[in-house]
Amino acid sequence: MQSFELDKTDLSKLRKAIEGDDQLLAETLAEYHASEIAILFENINSEDRQRIINLLEIEKASEVIAEMSEESHPEELLIQLHPDKRTEIVEELDYDDATDIISQLDEEEQQEILEDLSAQDAASIRNLLSYHEETAGGLMNSQMIKVNINLTKKDAIDEIIRQSEEIEEFYTVFVVDDEGCFKGIVSLKDIIKAKGNVKISDMVNADAVYVKADTDQEEVAKLLSQYNLTSIPVVDGHLKLLGRVTFDDVMDVMEDENTEDILKISGVSEDEELAGNWIDAVKSRLPWLIINLGTAFLASSVIRYFNETLDRLDVLSAYMTIIAGMGGNAATQALAVTVRRISLFDLTDKQAYRAVLKEFTVGMINGAATGLIVLVVAYFFDANLMLGLVIFLAMTGNLIVAGITGSAIPLMLKRIGIDPAIASSIIITTFTDVFGFFLLLGLASKLLL
Amino acid sequence: MQSFELDKTDLSKLRKAIEGDDQLLAETLAEYHASEIAILFENINSEDRQRIINLLEIEKASEVIAEMSEESHPEELLIQLHPDKRTEIVEELDYDDATDIISQLDEEEQQEILEDLSAQDAASIRNLLSYHEETAGGLMNSQMIKVNINLTKKDAIDEIIRQSEEIEEFYTVFVVDDEGCFKGIVSLKDIIKAKGNVKISDMVNADAVYVKADTDQEEVAKLLSQYNLTSIPVVDGHLKLLGRVTFDDVMDVMEDENTEDILKISGVSEDEELAGNWIDAVKSRLPWLIINLGTAFLASSVIRYFNETLDRLDVLSAYMTIIAGMGGNAATQALAVTVRRISLFDLTDKQAYRAVLKEFTVGMINGAATGLIVLVVAYFFDANLMLGLVIFLAMTGNLIVAGITGSAIPLMLKRIGIDPAIASSIIITTFTDVFGFFLLLGLASKLLL
Numbered sequence: 001m002q003s004f005e006l007d008k009t010d011l012s013k014l015r016k017a018i019e020g021d022d023q024l025l026a027e028t029l030a031e032y033h034a035s036e037i038a039i040l041f042e043n044i045n046s047e048d049r050q051r052i053i054n055l056l057e058i059e060k061a062s063e064v065i066a067e068m069s070e071e072s073h074p075e076e077l078l079i080q081l082h083p084d085k086r087t088e089i090v091e092e093l094d095y096d097d098a099t100d101i102i103s104q105l106d107e108e109e110q111q112e113i114l115e116d117l118s119a120q121d122a123a124s125i126r127n128l129l130s131y132h133e134e135t136a137g138g139l140m141n142s143q144m145i146k147v148n149i150n151l152t153k154k155d156a157i158d159e160i161i162r163q164s165e166e167i168e169e170f171y172t173v174f175v176v177d178d179e180g181c182f183k184g185i186v187s188l189k190d191i192i193k194a195k196g197n198v199k200i201s202d203m204v205n206a207d208a209v210y211v212k213a214d215t216d217q218e219e220v221a222k223l224l225s226q227y228n229l230t231s232i233p234v235v236d237g238h239l240k241l242l243g244r245v246t247f248d249d250v251m252d253v254m255e256d257e258n259t260e261d262i263l264k265i266s267g268v269s270e271d272e273e274l275a276g277n278w279i280d281a282v283k284s285r286l287p288w289l290i291i292n293l294g295t296a297f298l299a300s301s302v303i304r305y306f307n308e309t310l311d312r313l314d315v316l317s318a319y320m321t322i323i324a325g326m327g328g329n330a331a332t333q334a335l336a337v338t339v340r341r342i343s344l345f346d347l348t349d350k351q352a353y354r355a356v357l358k359e360f361t362v363g364m365i366n367g368a369a370t371g372l373i374v375l376v377v378a379y380f381f382d383a384n385l386m387l388g389l390v391i392f393l394a395m396t397g398n399l400i401v402a403g404i405t406g407s408a409i410p411l412m413l414k415r416i417g418i419d420p421a422i423a424s425s426i427i428i429t430t431f432t433d434v435f436g437f438f439l440l441l442g443l444a445s446k447l448l449l
Numbered sequence: 450m451q452s453f454e455l456d457k458t459d460l461s462k463l464r465k466a467i468e469g470d471d472q473l474l475a476e477t478l479a480e481y482h483a484s485e486i487a488i489l490f491e492n493i494n495s496e497d498r499q500r501i502i503n504l505l506e507i508e509k510a511s512e513v514i515a516e517m518s519e520e521s522h523p524e525e526l527l528i529q530l531h532p533d534k535r536t537e538i539v540e541e542l543d544y545d546d547a548t549d550i551i552s553q554l555d556e557e558e559q560q561e562i563l564e565d566l567s568a569q570d571a572a573s574i575r576n577l578l579s580y581h582e583e584t585a586g587g588l589m590n591s592q593m594i595k596v597n598i599n600l601t602k603k604d605a606i607d608e609i610i611r612q613s614e615e616i617e618e619f620y621t622v623f624v625v626d627d628e629g630c631f632k633g634i635v636s637l638k639d640i641i642k643a644k645g646n647v648k649i650s651d652m653v654n655a656d657a658v659y660v661k662a663d664t665d666q667e668e669v670a671k672l673l674s675q676y677n678l679t680s681i682p683v684v685d686g687h688l689k690l691l692g693r694v695t696f697d698d699v700m701d702v703m704e705d706e707n708t709e710d711i712l713k714i715s716g717v718s719e720d721e722e723l724a725g726n727w728i729d730a731v732k733s734r735l736p737w738l739i740i741n742l743g744t745a746f747l748a749s750s751v752i753r754y755f756n757e758t759l760d761r762l763d764v765l766s767a768y769m770t771i772i773a774g775m776g777g778n779a780a781t782q783a784l785a786v787t788v789r790r791i792s793l794f795d796l797t798d799k800q801a802y803r804a805v806l807k808e809f810t811v812g813m814i815n816g817a818a819t820g821l822i823v824l825v826v827a828y829f830f831d832a833n834l835m836l837g838l839v840i841f842l843a844m845t846g847n848l849i850v851a852g853i854t855g856s857a858i859p860l861m862l863k864r865i866g867i868d869p870a871i872a873s874s875i876i877i878t879t880f881t882d883v884f885g886f887f888l889l890l891g892l893a894s895k896l897l898l
Contacts, residue, residue, distance in 0.1 A: 230679055254703055292778050358726065
């Protein structure tokens with residue numbers, strides 16, 4: 001297959017097929033990969049989605065549903081299907097995918113789906129539903145290849161072939177003892193290369209990384225990425241092997257965490273759906289704007305306080321907005337660098353201290369540089385060197401404060417266990433607004449009047 | 450091994466060992482994984498790094514260097530080592546890792562390293578150096594398992610075992626024809642399960658995704674993540690198989706792209722090193738602040754233009770900053786959601802149009818809601834209903850403009866092939882500053898004076 005995403009030609013071809021009869025549609029669908037049909041689903045209505053799912057073979061239909069993004073709401077499609085079809089699809093899904101989808105439904109709908117399943121499948125999914133969505137337990141799949149540590153190469157290969165009937169892809173073979181406790185990993189490559197009478201215990205890598213079921217997903221992603229693993233085993237408190245988290249789940253987690261960071265830092269609630277409707281967007285953003293409004297009143301009260309100064313030197317109004325705007329942007333710069341650094345690395349106290357010191361220096365230099373430009377402008381435009389000097393001092397002071405708050409606030413939040421991205425630009429920029437106004441108008445009232 | 454990162458106890462244990470003699474240090478280092486020693490390297494000076502590399506066995510030393518983040522500058526460590534040690538380490542590295550590190554050095558240093566290598570290694574690395582760093586060719590590794598499509602199961606396994614001596618990890622077996630052209634993939638699992646006389650051509654999945662060497666890394670990451678692949682084959686213009694990009698490289702790309710997005714959107718140059726010094730930070734941020742200063746002068750000229758209005762109704766100064774600040778924040782919200790959406794999904798024209806329409810609606814509602822709050826405050830504080838009404842209109846208008854610019858500008862940039870994240874909050878917020886001042890002061894001069 002040529003490598004491609006679903007382009008316009010494909011989309012219009014598929015749309016045309018949807019307008020045609022079932023046979024044409026089925027033939028056209030056969031040309032596309034499940035993940036491409038999942039992309040198509042973002043562009044068609046609910047009836048067409050159902051019709052397509054009903055036309056596909058169970059295996060492909062379940063792949064399409066597994067590949068649908070959370071934002072396309074596969075659970076709504078699933079619950080609308082005929083119960084028999086639905087049951088077949090859920091039984092075909094990997095347990096972790098089925099759990100992710102079913103967890104989005106309300107209690108009653110969950111029951112409706114689970115009671116049609118085989119006792120074993122229902123129990124496995126119920127068990128996975130009990131873990132918090134954002135932990136290793138919530139991410140893991142209980143389908144994996146595991147072999148007893150006492151098997152010989154030959155028996156292990158038979159066992160792997162038997163287990164692999166049930167599992168589509170695997171990358172690592174997990175080793176357990178008679179109690180089912182995790183003992184390490186062995187690669188399929190090493191098993192193949194071994195002589196027939198060699199035992200698994202001779203090949204096992206007992207040094208393998210594992211996580212507990214309640215480990216936070218961000219930690220799981222960091223470990224898997226740090227150690228370049230295709231999958232990481234998940235154990236309970238007694239080291240019993242429960243399942244594995246695979247790299248593809250972790251890639252999704254990384255994208256989700258990154259979306260959360262970029263939204264939070266911009267004052268948008270982390271759970272706003274990117275493709276959601278305007279009602280969701282208003283709900284997610286209005287509260288932040290109202291917080292911003294409250295702090296903006298604070299900034300404006302500084303201006304009211306210096307009303308007389310502004311009255312006597314009305315050109316200050318024009319410079320006020322420059323100082324505040326520059327402070328806000330410099331703070332946002334420091335914030336972005338710091339939040340990103342925290343989310344990629346674990347900083348020691350010394351590194352955190354140095355980061356703030358660096359931002360202090362950067363703020364001072366950038367403040368002095370831009371302050372100098374404004375000083376020159378004030379001198380030529382308003383023929384007032386003293387005014388220029390006041391602006392220079394206010395700019396430098398405000399950008400120093402911007403650098404310190406933009407770095408120290410997220411670092412302190414991280415320290416006390418709060419997500420540093422919550423120190424959104426909204427909070428930080430208002431702080432620099434208040435301080436910038438105070439500095440400019442305060443200095444002006446002392447030095448210029 | 451218990452799953453952990455390098456915590457304070459480990460760090461101080463390692464520091465103590467560094468102060469001790471070589472034997473103690475070597476023993477202590479033996480307890481740590483290469484990726485953990487790479488983290489230690491972020492916290493110690495250049496001499497200690499060299500001493501540790503010299504103490505480690507070549508295999509582990511090369512792993513440590515491969516695991517060091519770009520920001521810790523493994524290339525500087527490498528160039529400082531004794532030439533013999535350096536050559537041993539480079540020959541132990543995977544070609545793609547060696548290329549990444551060597552590419553950071555200047556021409557002369559690159560030559561110095563390459564001429565000590567075996568002819569084959571030097572040629573492979575020179576070839577990889579010729580691809581642009583941010584393409585499939587720049588990311589790929591030429592070490593992989595490939596088998597001829599005409600082999601039988603038995604011969605294929607012998608061939609895989611032979612090739613796997615050279616390669617540490619593999620997940621997929623690539624299939625080529627007699628000319629070395631890519632013919633598809635086959636999983637090790639399927640080969641093991643097959644009967645002895647079955648040929649590779651009977652098992653090959655010819656539908657496998659591949660990329661050209663000049664494919665952009667972001668596209669490679671999207672495909673690998675979309676199709677849940679552990680590795681993706683890279684071919685030249687004649688479909689000749691050149692190498693593979695593995696999931697761990699793609700995870701690094703994803704983090705880099707996300708860092709770039711969050712920095713650019715916040716007005717920081719994408720190549721600022723998160724842990725860089727203040728000189729780098731000033732160089733990366735000052736240009737953006739100067740652009741911001743230019744646009745801030747534009748906003749302040751609007752204020753100058755309405756100087757008389759402000760003189761006659763000086764309470765407007767206090768409200769001006771509220772309107773501008775709210776507009777900037779609402780624009781940043783719309784920008785963050787839109788930029789993130791663009792980077793995760795490919796939007797059709799219709800979806801782009803709907804996104805702007807949605808932001809228009811969100812701006813109108815959030816503007817009216819917060820405008821109403823300010824109206825009430827203006828009425829009670831300043832006893833001026835007409836002033837309140839002007840503020841209400843200016844707030845609503847400014848947040849509508851914020852929503853439209855925050856979404857339409859990045860979408861248009863994407864359309865004409867420019868990175869949408871460059872529409873940083875600096876540009877967008879100045880736009881809303883200018884518009885907000887104009888709207889408030891213009892309306893006030895017409896309706897209040």
